[in-house]
Amino acid sequence: MAITPPPQRIWWKEPIAKVELSWIIIAFVWGLVMFFMMIYWHGAGEQNLSNEAYKITPERFAEKSQAMIDEYTVREENYFPVVHPPAGSDVYLIARLWQWWPILELKKGETYRLHLSSLDWMHGFSLQPVNINVQVHPGYEMVVTIKPDQAGEFGIVCNEYCGLGHHLMVGKIYVVE
Amino acid sequence: MAKTTQFRTCPTTGLKVDLAAEKLIKANAVVAVVFLAIGGLFGLLVALTRWPAVHFLPADWFYLALTAHGFDVLLVWIIFFEMAVLYFASSVLLGCRLATPRWAWAGFALMLIGAVVTNIVVLQGQSSVMFTSYVPMKAEPGFYLGIILFAVGALIGCFVFFGTLVVARQEKTYQGSVPLVTFGAITAAIIAVFTIASGAIILIPTLLWSVGLVSHIDPLVYKTIWWAMGHSSQQINVSAHVAVWYAIAAMVLGARPISEKVSRMAFLMYILFLQLASAHHMLVEPGFSSEWKIFNTSYAMYLAVLGSMIHGMTVPGSIEAAQRARGLTKGLFEWLRKAPWGNPAFAGMFMSLVFFGFIGGISGVVMGTEQINLIMHNTLYVPGHFHGTVVAGTTLAFMAITYLLVPLIFRRELMFRKLAQWQPYLFGIGVAGISVFMMGAGTLGVSRRHWDMTFADAQLPFDYPSAAFLMMGLNGIFAILASLGGILFIVIVVGSVFFGKKLAEDEKPSYPEMPPAAAAVAEHGSAGTLKIPGTVMLVGIFFVAFVLYYFVNWKYLSEVWPLS
Numbered sequence: 001m002a003i004t005p006p007p008q009r010i011w012w013k014e015p016i017a018k019v020e021l022s023w024i025i026i027a028f029v030w031g032l033v034m035f036f037m038m039i040y041w042h043g044a045g046e047q048n049l050s051n052e053a054y055k056i057t058p059e060r061f062a063e064k065s066q067a068m069i070d071e072y073t074v075r076e077e078n079y080f081p082v083v084h085p086p087a088g089s090d091v092y093l094i095a096r097l098w099q100w101w102p103i104l105e106l107k108k109g110e111t112y113r114l115h116l117s118s119l120d121w122m123h124g125f126s127l128q129p130v131n132i133n134v135q136v137h138p139g140y141e142m143v144v145t146i147k148p149d150q151a152g153e154f155g156i157v158c159n160e161y162c163g164l165g166h167h168l169m170v171g172k173i174y175v176v177e
Numbered sequence: 178m179a180k181t182t183q184f185r186t187c188p189t190t191g192l193k194v195d196l197a198a199e200k201l202i203k204a205n206a207v208v209a210v211v212f213l214a215i216g217g218l219f220g221l222l223v224a225l226t227r228w229p230a231v232h233f234l235p236a237d238w239f240y241l242a243l244t245a246h247g248f249d250v251l252l253v254w255i256i257f258f259e260m261a262v263l264y265f266a267s268s269v270l271l272g273c274r275l276a277t278p279r280w281a282w283a284g285f286a287l288m289l290i291g292a293v294v295t296n297i298v299v300l301q302g303q304s305s306v307m308f309t310s311y312v313p314m315k316a317e318p319g320f321y322l323g324i325i326l327f328a329v330g331a332l333i334g335c336f337v338f339f340g341t342l343v344v345a346r347q348e349k350t351y352q353g354s355v356p357l358v359t360f361g362a363i364t365a366a367i368i369a370v371f372t373i374a375s376g377a378i379i380l381i382p383t384l385l386w387s388v389g390l391v392s393h394i395d396p397l398v399y400k401t402i403w404w405a406m407g408h409s410s411q412q413i414n415v416s417a418h419v420a421v422w423y424a425i426a427a428m429v430l431g432a433r434p435i436s437e438k439v440s441r442m443a444f445l446m447y448i449l450f451l452q453l454a455s456a457h458h459m460l461v462e463p464g465f466s467s468e469w470k471i472f473n474t475s476y477a478m479y480l481a482v483l484g485s486m487i488h489g490m491t492v493p494g495s496i497e498a499a500q501r502a503r504g505l506t507k508g509l510f511e512w513l514r515k516a517p518w519g520n521p522a523f524a525g526m527f528m529s530l531v532f533f534g535f536i537g538g539i540s541g542v543v544m545g546t547e548q549i550n551l552i553m554h555n556t557l558y559v560p561g562h563f564h565g566t567v568v569a570g571t572t573l574a575f576m577a578i579t580y581l582l583v584p585l586i587f588r589r590e591l592m593f594r595k596l597a598q599w600q601p602y603l604f605g606i607g608v609a610g611i612s613v614f615m616m617g618a619g620t621l622g623v624s625r626r627h628w629d630m631t632f633a634d635a636q637l638p639f640d641y642p643s644a645a646f647l648m649m650g651l652n653g654i655f656a657i658l659a660s661l662g663g664i665l666f667i668v669i670v671v672g673s674v675f676f677g678k679k680l681a682e683d684e685k686p687s688y689p690e691m692p693p694a695a696a697a698v699a700e701h702g703s704a705g706t707l708k709i710p711g712t713v714m715l716v717g718i719f720f721v722a723f724v725l726y727y728f729v730n731w732k733y734l735s736e737v738w739p740l741s
């Protein structure tokens with residue numbers, strides 16, 4: 001029994017039953033399939049998170065974002081600037097207690113280099129209802145190349161707990177034709 | 178030690194039980210159950226708050242309750258119970274005196290003090306940082322101090338366990354190799370030492386930071402090392418509850434592992450590959466390379482997963498072989514149909530096995546895939562997954578073996594037997610429900626650790642789809658079922674331990690049924706003639722479900738915005 005010492009003292013020489021061996025082989029091969037699937041997707045898939053990231057101070061990130069906001073703000077909504085940067089450009093999104101700043105307006109089918117960083121605590125970038133989720137750290141600037149392929153209004157929920165106002169932290173992205 | 182050790186002989190199993198070890202097992206198990214009750218209550222409050230139609234707690238209390246829930250159940254309940262399992266698997270199963278009971282009590286005291294300190298600090302309200310306490314969010318120093326004391330106590334417990342193994346070997350209290358269950362417990366304890374070391378590396382500086390002696394802790398470094406502790410500790414739970422599965426199958430059905438070699442190798446894989454596991458918490462963080470993520474998240478090509486998949490066949494396989502040897506040989510599933518489903522130890526164990534595999538296991542591997550994590554990270558899918566592993570898996574298995582510990586170790590007859598028969602089903606189905614519905618809500622994007630999914634007070638509006646609200650309503654209903662199951666468990670166990678009929682020294686308990694040790698199915702025949710067609714079928718169903726679900730999620734991923 002499993003609660004007594006093995007009856008065969010030399011248990012490591014007992015043969016393995018065929019069913020067990022077959023299952024071990026199947027499970028092992030399945031592990032390989034799943035392993036190579038991730039590598040395969042880096043070549044063939046369109047959804048891969050970039051590894052581009054830099055160390056940055058909150059002040060510097062705020063400055064860079066402000067420069068974009070000053071240049072490309074097209075209107076205001078609920079006290080948030082709505083920024084329409086040119087296609088292909090670097091766009092900045094600030095995470096801070098408890099806002100995603102500013103509102104971005106992007107063009108469908110164009111690519112953008114989206115820079116994400118936090119000015120205070122950790123936050124979670126959760127683009128909805130698309131459902132893309134990326135962690136945002138203070139002190140690190142992550143650069144993700146995105147290509148919105150649907151037009152419409154999208155929410156950015158914060159999905160990393162960031163204190164009492166966590167559930168107030170909602171941002172917005174417009175994608176226009 | 179000068180004092181001579183006193184033993185008694187268990188009339189049911191014939192095992193020699195050291196009375197000092199027995200006392201420690203009792204103390205650890207009782208405290209564990211108390212914290213399960215406290216933590217479970219917080220869990221119910223959290224689930225009721227996340228039920229949109231009820232929305233029970235105000236925001237600050239919600240975050241406080243969630244912090245307390247995570248800490249009390251994931252750390253305190255499980256680790257106290259694991260201490261009981263370690264002492265049982267060493268001292269009792271090897272028929273050996275416990276090495277240094279005094280140190281074991283010191284460890285117990287430290288764990289208890291630590292748990293109480295952290296609970297008090299959390300209840301004071303300034304430390305609602307979740308049990309992960311990611312910096313730079315700061316808790317009161319007592320929060321970290323309590324966790325550190327708790328961990329030091331647990332470390333002492335692990336060393337008492339290792340010491341007992343050494344004593345047993347020197348005093349030759351057993352023949353040949355240690356039993357498989359003890360081997361599983363050794364796996365758990367080795368991983369625990371690694372885990373606690375990682376915890377110390379990160380929590381001690383964090384404590385110093387919270388009192389102002391250290392000026393800065395990098396959030397990314399913190400999170401990486403924190404999960405070297407946080408994830409490895411889940412591997413402790415898996416090792417411990419797999420050992421418990423084997424123990425229950427042996428005690429209730431006399432089942433014997435199909436192959437000692439295969440089962441032990443599967444445990445070994447947990448030790449060899451776990452250090453890599455913290456990576457799957459870092460799949461969408463800045464600053465790691467894809468190569469690092471892929472190699473580590475797959476624990477180097479899914480070898481630890483392979484370990485679990487092996488146990489997934491060998492545990493039901495050993496049960497089937499034992500049942501067939503008893504003559505239940507009709508068709509594929511007579512052995513399973515006529516299994517002792519009215520015995521709460523067996524019912525809980527088997528449901529734990531099925532839910533852990535189908536719900537917790539599959540979702541964990543899918544979510545831990547580098548790219549797929551993008552569509553799940555920090556959504557309710559995550560708590561959905563781990564209620565499948567650590568609640569439907571670990572907690573249910575621990576509840577199941579408690580039904581054997583009460584008569585064997587506490588020496589009391591179990592009370593409320595009819596209720597005890599229902600308890601594993603109520604709890605198991607409730608927890609399976611909350612796991613599945615949280616996973617459903619997460620697939621629809623709903624955030625975890627979030628007080629208001631309507632965003633009523635936010636500056637900008639956003640609405641989750643109405644299906645997500647339905648999921649959270651169903652989650653609330655199943656949370657009530659699970660809580661009823663939890664309350665029943667507490668009532669039955671606490672009632673029996675304090676008020677159950679005392680068993681005389683050589684009296685066998687009348688319930689749950691355990692065959693005398695002699696009835697154990699000693700042999701399955703040779704490896705060549707082993708027949709477990711029912712298990713092969715079950716494993717086949719599992720495999721098909723796994724493959725389909727895995728690729729369905731790649732399909733979901735392929736539909737989101739391209740990003741690189």
Ligand code: HEM
Binds near residue numbers: 568
């Ligand atoms: C009556 C039983 C239980 C119910 C109804 C329940 C319900 C919940 C709910 C609704 C959440 C919150 C999800 C969120 O908003 O993020 C949660 C979180 C959690 N639960 Fe449970 N749970 C139960 C038992 C357990 C047990 C027994 C364990 C551990 C063994 C456990 C471990 C956790 C952990 C670790 C978290 C995450 C806390 C965090 O995000 O910081 N739960 N639970």
Ligand SMILES: [Cu+2]
Binds near residue numbers: 166169
């Ligand atoms: Cu936030």
Ligand SMILES: [Cu+2]
Binds near residue numbers: 123
């Ligand atoms: Cu947040």
